[in-house]
Amino acid sequence: MADGQADSGVNRNPVSGSIALIRRWWRMVCREVDQVAVIEKVRGESGWTPRYVFMTCMSAGIAILGMLLSSPAVVIGAMLLSPLMGPILGIGFALAVGDFRWLRDAGRALGLGTIVAILFCAVIVAMSPLQTITSEIAARTRPNLFDLGVALFSALAGAYAMIRGRDGTIVGVAIATALMPPLAAIGFGLATFNWAVFGGALFLFFTNLMTIALTAAVMARVYGFSTYLSSKQSFAQSVVIVLVFVALAIPLGFSLRQISWEANATRQAQELVRDEFGDAARISQLDFDFDAEPITVTASVLTPEIVGGAEERAQRTLRRELGRMVNVDLRQFQVDTESTTDSAELALARMREQAAATREEIADLTDRLALIAGVNADEVTVDRNSRRAIVRVRALPGAELETYHALERRANARAEDWDVQVIPPAKELPALGVGEDGLDAAGRRNIDLAIWAAQRLAVPVGVSGSDAASAIVIERMREAGVDARRLPGEQPGFVALSWLAPDGGAQE
Structure with missing residues (x-):
């Protein structure tokens, strides 16, 4: 009987015995971790320092430029430089050990760094001539349940690397979680007032942030980091972590369902x-x-x-x-x-590529002409087949016809293979000086300007002056396709030009 009792004491339940063995092994693993050194290391990388601010700005600048250029290689470079992982891991470890002062400092560093990155990217986008939603930007606007999984696994790897002293793994974690590109996309949405991009990228950043911080807290507690929390507080913290993951998973699941x-x-x-x-x-x-x-x-x-x-x-x-x-x-x-x-x-x-290139070319030309003319882009008329663009400019204070003619020449010089026509306001036509041999040098320049304005406005021109000089001017204008009409009156030394109503009488 005694032998049977001894045997029953030795032969434990296999499941409970295995669990006890695993617990002893895990306690040995945890004793190998220098908790003080790990906490000091994480605390040192989670604060607000000049280096942190500088690297945040540099990473943000590289990220937004890479996304505007749709260059994955440049975006990856921004991920490697980003220092945001430090304060996020700091928040996680501070939650695990119950150090609320550390939690406040790390949260302050993360919040200020986030604001700096968003504003810095918004300024770059506002100054950039490229404000098109590229594939790199669009990829950060529709987070789904898979993004939560990527952030979860990356956070597990990052927390493990920090606890076990495998710092090289942090580089891969920085690339996987992609903390800076969503902030760059938020800055893009803010600068362009595109709230769909702004909201989608903000949700992706929030998902990565919360997942990394809470997973780091769980990993730190699993590794037995000492805590100042009571058992009730520790249990409440666990409940909150689970609820946050569930709250994130629900909308991300719906997003994944829509993508599917x-x-x-x-x-x-x-x-x-x-x-x-x-x-x-x-x-x-x-x-x-x-x-x-x-x-x-x-x-x-x-x-x-x-x-x-x-x-x-x-x-x-x-x-x-x-x-x-x-x-x-x-x-x-x-x-x-x-x-x-x-x-x-x-x-x-090739046809599709040419069509896409033509659309970009037309959009760029339309924006430039609208800016030059001081009008909205929808007031620019573009004929793609004949490659002609027409814009009616608004009257500029103190501007003469020569100013509008110069605007057209400048627009044509910048738009290769396009015929840009600027329709000026009906400003007063210049007088044409007359010498002994006909129009003088200034008169010849002014008649070309008058012909240009009449062609653009398609309005008849009245000509008054001496018979000989008026005949020269009228002939020159009619050769250019302008409806020129003789008006009574004679001014010695010059020919006067004036606009006429299309149905007005003419005297030759």
Whole structure:
């Protein structure tokens, strides 16, 4: 009986025995950690210092320039320089040990650094001629549940590296979590008043911030860092951490669900087009505009045979499959054989590149002309086919016709291969000086200016002066296509020009 009792005391439950063994091993691991050295290291990197401010500004500047240029390599360089990981880890460790003074200092450093980075990026964007939403900016505006997972795993790695003295791992964590690019995107949204970009990037930064800080707190407590919190306070802290993760996961989950739906819609559209045209056809382009109402699908298909009614059938099928209103713009390009498909697709790609370049060129030209003329961009008329741009300028105080003529010459000099026409206000026409041999040098310059103004305004010009000089002026203007009309009156030494109403009488 005694032997049986002894055996029962030795043969413990395998599960509880394994747990006890793991606990003993973990206590040994925790004793290997120099907690004082780790805390001092984290505390030293989480404060507000001149180096921290300088590196934050440099990282922010590199990040926003890389995003404006859509250069991933430059953006990665900004991630490596960013010092924001320091105060975020400091917040996590301060929460774990219950040091609220440290928590306040680290939070102050993070808050001020965040504001400095956003404002610095906003200033750069405001001064930049490039204010287009690039792919690098757009990528930081739609956080989802996967972003939470990336931040979680990165935070685990970062906290482990800090506790175990593996500082080299922090570099990879800085790249993975990408703390600075979302701040740069926030600055872009602030400078351009694009609140969709501002809000999306702010949510991504907040997700990364909270995930890293709370995960660092959990890791520090798991490693047995001493705490000043009571058991109740420690339990309350654990509950808060769980609730924060759940609160972040819910909207990020909805965002992931929307992205998944969009990806599924794109896949269904691709399969539908393939079924409609067969294996011999190739989809050269398929674009969705999910923000449009209704959703717009644009597709280009290279096919050996034009299929009638394909666009209508695709539209009906997509509406039924997706349960949403969808407009389909299906463009078919016939190719003779499969061997010509590649060359046709290459030609289409070049056409799209040229069209995109032309749109950027027209937008740039429109903005420049609007700025020169002092009008809104929608008041500039652009004829893409004839490469002509026309803008009617507002009257400038003290400006004469020569000023507006100079504006047109300057605009044409900057817009290669474009015919820029500036329509001036109907300012007083210059007088034409007359010498013994006809118009003098100033008169010849002024008649060219008058012809230019009359051509732009398409208004008749009245000419008064001596018969011989008036005849020379009228002939010159009519050769240039200007409706010039003789008016009574004679002024010795010059010819006077004046604007006439289009239906006004003329005397030759």
